[in-house]
Amino acid sequence: AEAEAAAEAAAALAKVAAAKERAARLAREAAEAEAAAEAAEMAAVRHVAETKRRAEAEAAARMQADDEDEQRRQATSAAGAAAEAELDTKRCSGDAAAVIAAxxxxxxxxxxxxxxxxxxxxxxxxxxxxxxxxxxxxxxxIAPDAAAPAVEPAETVNPLEDAVAQADAPFASPDASTKEIPSSIFG
Structure with missing residues:
Protein backbone atom coordinates (compact mmCIF):
# COMPACT_ATOMS: atom_id res chain seq x y z
CA ALA A 1 0.00 0.00 0.00
CA GLU A 2 2.86 2.39 0.78
CA ALA A 3 4.38 1.67 -2.62
CA GLU A 4 1.16 2.48 -4.36
CA ALA A 5 0.76 5.66 -2.38
CA ALA A 6 4.30 6.67 -3.24
CA ALA A 7 3.68 5.97 -6.91
CA GLU A 8 0.52 8.02 -6.87
CA ALA A 9 2.32 10.86 -5.12
CA ALA A 10 5.09 10.74 -7.70
CA ALA A 11 2.56 10.79 -10.51
CA ALA A 12 0.80 13.73 -8.92
CA LEU A 13 4.07 15.62 -8.55
CA ALA A 14 4.88 14.91 -12.19
CA LYS A 15 1.51 16.28 -13.20
CA VAL A 16 2.07 19.36 -11.07
CA ALA A 17 5.51 19.90 -12.65
CA ALA A 18 4.06 19.46 -16.16
CA ALA A 19 1.31 21.90 -15.32
CA LYS A 20 3.82 24.42 -13.99
CA GLU A 21 5.96 24.00 -17.09
CA ARG A 22 2.90 24.43 -19.33
CA ALA A 23 1.86 27.50 -17.38
CA ALA A 24 5.36 28.97 -17.70
CA ARG A 25 5.35 28.27 -21.40
CA LEU A 26 1.98 29.95 -21.79
CA ALA A 27 3.25 32.91 -19.81
CA ARG A 28 6.30 33.18 -22.04
CA GLU A 29 4.11 32.95 -25.14
CA ALA A 30 1.79 35.57 -23.75
CA ALA A 31 4.72 37.89 -23.00
CA GLU A 32 6.12 37.34 -26.44
CA ALA A 33 2.71 38.03 -27.97
CA GLU A 34 2.37 41.18 -25.89
CA ALA A 35 5.84 42.34 -26.89
CA ALA A 36 5.04 41.65 -30.52
CA ALA A 37 1.80 43.58 -30.19
CA GLU A 38 3.62 46.50 -28.63
CA ALA A 39 6.24 46.41 -31.38
CA ALA A 40 3.55 46.27 -34.01
CA GLU A 41 1.77 49.18 -32.37
CA MET A 42 4.96 51.21 -32.22
CA ALA A 43 5.70 50.35 -35.84
CA ALA A 44 2.21 51.45 -36.80
CA VAL A 45 2.66 54.70 -34.90
CA ARG A 46 6.00 55.27 -36.56
CA HIS A 47 4.51 54.47 -39.96
CA VAL A 48 1.65 56.87 -39.40
CA ALA A 49 4.04 59.61 -38.27
CA GLU A 50 6.32 59.01 -41.23
CA THR A 51 3.40 59.02 -43.63
CA LYS A 52 2.10 62.26 -42.11
CA ARG A 53 5.53 63.86 -42.26
CA ARG A 54 5.98 62.80 -45.87
CA ALA A 55 2.54 64.09 -46.81
CA GLU A 56 3.22 67.44 -45.13
CA ALA A 57 6.59 67.71 -46.88
CA GLU A 58 4.99 66.90 -50.25
CA ALA A 59 2.22 69.44 -49.60
CA ALA A 60 4.79 72.11 -48.65
CA ALA A 61 6.87 71.34 -51.73
CA ARG A 62 3.74 71.46 -53.89
CA MET A 63 2.71 74.79 -52.38
CA GLN A 64 6.20 76.19 -52.91
CA ALA A 65 6.20 74.98 -56.52
CA ASP A 66 2.76 76.53 -57.04
CA ASP A 67 4.00 79.82 -55.54
CA GLU A 68 7.06 79.77 -57.77
CA ASP A 69 4.90 79.03 -60.83
CA GLU A 70 2.57 81.89 -59.89
CA GLN A 71 5.51 84.24 -59.43
CA ARG A 72 6.93 83.18 -62.80
CA ARG A 73 3.54 83.71 -64.44
CA GLN A 74 3.21 87.15 -62.86
CA ALA A 75 6.76 88.06 -63.89
CA THR A 76 6.11 86.84 -67.44
CA SER A 77 2.83 88.73 -67.58
CA ALA A 78 4.48 91.90 -66.25
CA ALA A 79 7.33 91.55 -68.74
CA GLY A 80 4.85 91.03 -71.57
CA ALA A 81 2.83 94.06 -70.49
CA ALA A 82 6.00 96.17 -70.27
CA ALA A 83 7.12 94.99 -73.71
CA GLU A 84 3.66 95.72 -75.15
CA ALA A 85 3.69 99.19 -73.58
CA GLU A 86 7.17 99.84 -74.99
CA LEU A 87 6.03 98.68 -78.44
CA ASP A 88 2.96 100.93 -78.20
CA THR A 89 5.18 103.86 -77.21
CA LYS A 90 7.56 103.19 -80.09
CA ARG A 91 4.63 102.75 -82.47
CA CYS A 92 3.06 106.04 -81.34
CA SER A 93 6.41 107.81 -81.61
CA GLY A 94 6.97 106.34 -85.06
CA ASP A 95 3.48 107.34 -86.20
CA ALA A 96 3.98 110.88 -84.91
CA ALA A 97 7.36 111.13 -86.59
CA ALA A 98 5.91 109.76 -89.83
CA VAL A 99 3.03 112.25 -89.69
CA ILE A 100 5.44 115.13 -89.06
CA ALA A 101 7.97 114.03 -91.70
CA ALA A 102 5.56 112.92 -94.42
CA ILE A 142 -1.21 157.36 -115.64
CA ALA A 143 -4.90 157.05 -114.77
CA PRO A 144 -6.16 159.11 -111.83
CA ASP A 145 -7.28 157.29 -108.77
CA ALA A 146 -11.06 157.13 -108.97
CA ALA A 147 -11.38 156.27 -105.33
CA ALA A 148 -9.35 159.25 -104.14
CA PRO A 149 -11.52 162.20 -103.11
CA ALA A 150 -11.20 165.38 -105.15
CA VAL A 151 -9.36 168.13 -103.34
CA GLU A 152 -11.11 171.45 -103.75
CA PRO A 153 -8.88 174.58 -103.76
CA ALA A 154 -9.16 176.81 -100.81
CA GLU A 155 -10.84 180.15 -101.29
CA THR A 156 -8.45 183.06 -101.86
CA VAL A 157 -8.98 186.01 -99.61
CA ASN A 158 -5.87 187.93 -100.59
CA PRO A 159 -6.67 190.42 -103.41
CA LEU A 160 -3.06 190.35 -104.63
CA GLU A 161 -3.06 186.55 -104.97
CA ASP A 162 -6.44 186.75 -106.71
CA ALA A 163 -5.08 189.23 -109.27
CA VAL A 164 -2.03 187.04 -109.90
CA ALA A 165 -4.28 184.01 -110.39
CA GLN A 166 -6.44 185.90 -112.92
CA ALA A 167 -3.35 186.99 -114.82
CA ASP A 168 -2.00 183.42 -114.95
CA ALA A 169 -5.36 181.92 -115.90
CA PRO A 170 -4.78 181.94 -119.72
CA PHE A 171 -1.51 180.02 -119.29
CA ALA A 172 -2.88 177.53 -116.79
CA SER A 173 -5.88 176.39 -118.88
CA PRO A 174 -5.58 172.91 -120.55
CA ASP A 175 -6.01 174.38 -124.06
CA ALA A 176 -3.78 177.40 -123.53
CA SER A 177 -1.85 176.54 -126.70
CA THR A 178 -4.95 177.17 -128.80
CA LYS A 179 -5.90 180.51 -127.22
CA GLU A 180 -4.40 183.91 -127.95
CA ILE A 181 -2.56 185.74 -125.28
CA PRO A 182 -4.45 188.94 -124.28
CA SER A 183 -2.69 192.10 -125.36
CA SER A 184 -3.59 193.77 -122.09
CA ILE A 185 -0.90 191.69 -120.40
CA PHE A 186 1.83 193.35 -122.45
CA GLY A 187 0.43 196.89 -121.99
Whole structure:
Protein backbone atom coordinates (compact mmCIF):
# COMPACT_ATOMS: atom_id res chain seq x y z
CA ALA A 1 0.00 0.00 0.00
CA GLU A 2 2.86 2.39 0.78
CA ALA A 3 4.38 1.67 -2.62
CA GLU A 4 1.16 2.48 -4.36
CA ALA A 5 0.76 5.66 -2.38
CA ALA A 6 4.30 6.67 -3.24
CA ALA A 7 3.68 5.97 -6.91
CA GLU A 8 0.52 8.02 -6.87
CA ALA A 9 2.32 10.86 -5.12
CA ALA A 10 5.09 10.74 -7.70
CA ALA A 11 2.56 10.79 -10.51
CA ALA A 12 0.80 13.73 -8.92
CA LEU A 13 4.07 15.62 -8.55
CA ALA A 14 4.88 14.91 -12.19
CA LYS A 15 1.51 16.28 -13.20
CA VAL A 16 2.07 19.36 -11.07
CA ALA A 17 5.51 19.90 -12.65
CA ALA A 18 4.06 19.46 -16.16
CA ALA A 19 1.31 21.90 -15.32
CA LYS A 20 3.82 24.42 -13.99
CA GLU A 21 5.96 24.00 -17.09
CA ARG A 22 2.90 24.43 -19.33
CA ALA A 23 1.86 27.50 -17.38
CA ALA A 24 5.36 28.97 -17.70
CA ARG A 25 5.35 28.27 -21.40
CA LEU A 26 1.98 29.95 -21.79
CA ALA A 27 3.25 32.91 -19.81
CA ARG A 28 6.30 33.18 -22.04
CA GLU A 29 4.11 32.95 -25.14
CA ALA A 30 1.79 35.57 -23.75
CA ALA A 31 4.72 37.89 -23.00
CA GLU A 32 6.12 37.34 -26.44
CA ALA A 33 2.71 38.03 -27.97
CA GLU A 34 2.37 41.18 -25.89
CA ALA A 35 5.84 42.34 -26.89
CA ALA A 36 5.04 41.65 -30.52
CA ALA A 37 1.80 43.58 -30.19
CA GLU A 38 3.62 46.50 -28.63
CA ALA A 39 6.24 46.41 -31.38
CA ALA A 40 3.55 46.27 -34.01
CA GLU A 41 1.77 49.18 -32.37
CA MET A 42 4.96 51.21 -32.22
CA ALA A 43 5.70 50.35 -35.84
CA ALA A 44 2.21 51.45 -36.80
CA VAL A 45 2.66 54.70 -34.90
CA ARG A 46 6.00 55.27 -36.56
CA HIS A 47 4.51 54.47 -39.96
CA VAL A 48 1.65 56.87 -39.40
CA ALA A 49 4.04 59.61 -38.27
CA GLU A 50 6.32 59.01 -41.23
CA THR A 51 3.40 59.02 -43.63
CA LYS A 52 2.10 62.26 -42.11
CA ARG A 53 5.53 63.86 -42.26
CA ARG A 54 5.98 62.80 -45.87
CA ALA A 55 2.54 64.09 -46.81
CA GLU A 56 3.22 67.44 -45.13
CA ALA A 57 6.59 67.71 -46.88
CA GLU A 58 4.99 66.90 -50.25
CA ALA A 59 2.22 69.44 -49.60
CA ALA A 60 4.79 72.11 -48.65
CA ALA A 61 6.87 71.34 -51.73
CA ARG A 62 3.74 71.46 -53.89
CA MET A 63 2.71 74.79 -52.38
CA GLN A 64 6.20 76.19 -52.91
CA ALA A 65 6.20 74.98 -56.52
CA ASP A 66 2.76 76.53 -57.04
CA ASP A 67 4.00 79.82 -55.54
CA GLU A 68 7.06 79.77 -57.77
CA ASP A 69 4.90 79.03 -60.83
CA GLU A 70 2.57 81.89 -59.89
CA GLN A 71 5.51 84.24 -59.43
CA ARG A 72 6.93 83.18 -62.80
CA ARG A 73 3.54 83.71 -64.44
CA GLN A 74 3.21 87.15 -62.86
CA ALA A 75 6.76 88.06 -63.89
CA THR A 76 6.11 86.84 -67.44
CA SER A 77 2.83 88.73 -67.58
CA ALA A 78 4.48 91.90 -66.25
CA ALA A 79 7.33 91.55 -68.74
CA GLY A 80 4.85 91.03 -71.57
CA ALA A 81 2.83 94.06 -70.49
CA ALA A 82 6.00 96.17 -70.27
CA ALA A 83 7.12 94.99 -73.71
CA GLU A 84 3.66 95.72 -75.15
CA ALA A 85 3.69 99.19 -73.58
CA GLU A 86 7.17 99.84 -74.99
CA LEU A 87 6.03 98.68 -78.44
CA ASP A 88 2.96 100.93 -78.20
CA THR A 89 5.18 103.86 -77.21
CA LYS A 90 7.56 103.19 -80.09
CA ARG A 91 4.63 102.75 -82.47
CA CYS A 92 3.06 106.04 -81.34
CA SER A 93 6.41 107.81 -81.61
CA GLY A 94 6.97 106.34 -85.06
CA ASP A 95 3.48 107.34 -86.20
CA ALA A 96 3.98 110.88 -84.91
CA ALA A 97 7.36 111.13 -86.59
CA ALA A 98 5.91 109.76 -89.83
CA VAL A 99 3.03 112.25 -89.69
CA ILE A 100 5.44 115.13 -89.06
CA ALA A 101 7.97 114.03 -91.70
CA ALA A 102 5.56 112.92 -94.42
CA UNK A 103 4.29 115.68 -96.80
CA UNK A 104 0.60 116.07 -97.40
CA UNK A 105 -1.11 114.28 -100.28
CA UNK A 106 -2.04 117.59 -101.89
CA UNK A 107 1.57 118.79 -101.85
CA UNK A 108 2.67 115.45 -103.27
CA UNK A 109 0.10 115.69 -106.04
CA UNK A 110 1.03 119.30 -106.82
CA UNK A 111 4.70 118.42 -106.78
CA UNK A 112 4.16 115.43 -109.05
CA UNK A 113 1.91 117.46 -111.35
CA UNK A 114 4.34 120.39 -111.68
CA UNK A 115 7.24 119.64 -114.05
CA UNK A 116 10.70 120.57 -112.82
CA UNK A 117 11.93 124.00 -113.94
CA UNK A 118 15.10 124.35 -115.93
CA UNK A 119 17.55 127.18 -115.37
CA UNK A 120 16.31 129.07 -118.41
CA UNK A 121 12.66 128.68 -117.36
CA UNK A 122 13.45 129.77 -113.81
CA UNK A 123 15.14 132.92 -115.16
CA UNK A 124 12.49 133.62 -117.82
CA UNK A 125 9.47 133.12 -115.54
CA UNK A 126 9.97 136.25 -113.33
CA UNK A 127 10.85 138.36 -116.38
CA UNK A 128 7.69 137.26 -118.19
CA UNK A 129 5.61 138.08 -115.11
CA UNK A 130 7.17 141.55 -114.94
CA UNK A 131 6.50 142.14 -118.66
CA UNK A 132 2.89 141.05 -118.24
CA UNK A 133 2.43 143.35 -115.23
CA UNK A 134 4.04 146.44 -116.83
CA UNK A 135 0.96 147.62 -118.84
CA UNK A 136 -1.24 147.42 -115.77
CA UNK A 137 1.34 149.31 -113.73
CA UNK A 138 1.64 152.01 -116.40
CA UNK A 139 -2.14 152.36 -116.64
CA UNK A 140 -2.41 152.65 -112.88
CA UNK A 141 0.33 155.28 -112.82
CA ILE A 142 -1.21 157.36 -115.64
CA ALA A 143 -4.90 157.05 -114.77
CA PRO A 144 -6.16 159.11 -111.83
CA ASP A 145 -7.28 157.29 -108.77
CA ALA A 146 -11.06 157.13 -108.97
CA ALA A 147 -11.38 156.27 -105.33
CA ALA A 148 -9.35 159.25 -104.14
CA PRO A 149 -11.52 162.20 -103.11
CA ALA A 150 -11.20 165.38 -105.15
CA VAL A 151 -9.36 168.13 -103.34
CA GLU A 152 -11.11 171.45 -103.75
CA PRO A 153 -8.88 174.58 -103.76
CA ALA A 154 -9.16 176.81 -100.81
CA GLU A 155 -10.84 180.15 -101.29
CA THR A 156 -8.45 183.06 -101.86
CA VAL A 157 -8.98 186.01 -99.61
CA ASN A 158 -5.87 187.93 -100.59
CA PRO A 159 -6.67 190.42 -103.41
CA LEU A 160 -3.06 190.35 -104.63
CA GLU A 161 -3.06 186.55 -104.97
CA ASP A 162 -6.44 186.75 -106.71
CA ALA A 163 -5.08 189.23 -109.27
CA VAL A 164 -2.03 187.04 -109.90
CA ALA A 165 -4.28 184.01 -110.39
CA GLN A 166 -6.44 185.90 -112.92
CA ALA A 167 -3.35 186.99 -114.82
CA ASP A 168 -2.00 183.42 -114.95
CA ALA A 169 -5.36 181.92 -115.90
CA PRO A 170 -4.78 181.94 -119.72
CA PHE A 171 -1.51 180.02 -119.29
CA ALA A 172 -2.88 177.53 -116.79
CA SER A 173 -5.88 176.39 -118.88
CA PRO A 174 -5.58 172.91 -120.55
CA ASP A 175 -6.01 174.38 -124.06
CA ALA A 176 -3.78 177.40 -123.53
CA SER A 177 -1.85 176.54 -126.70
CA THR A 178 -4.95 177.17 -128.80
CA LYS A 179 -5.90 180.51 -127.22
CA GLU A 180 -4.40 183.91 -127.95
CA ILE A 181 -2.56 185.74 -125.28
CA PRO A 182 -4.45 188.94 -124.28
CA SER A 183 -2.69 192.10 -125.36
CA SER A 184 -3.59 193.77 -122.09
CA ILE A 185 -0.90 191.69 -120.40
CA PHE A 186 1.83 193.35 -122.45
CA GLY A 187 0.43 196.89 -121.99
Missing amino acids: PSQQSLESTSATPPLTFEAAVESPAAEVREAMPALNSAA
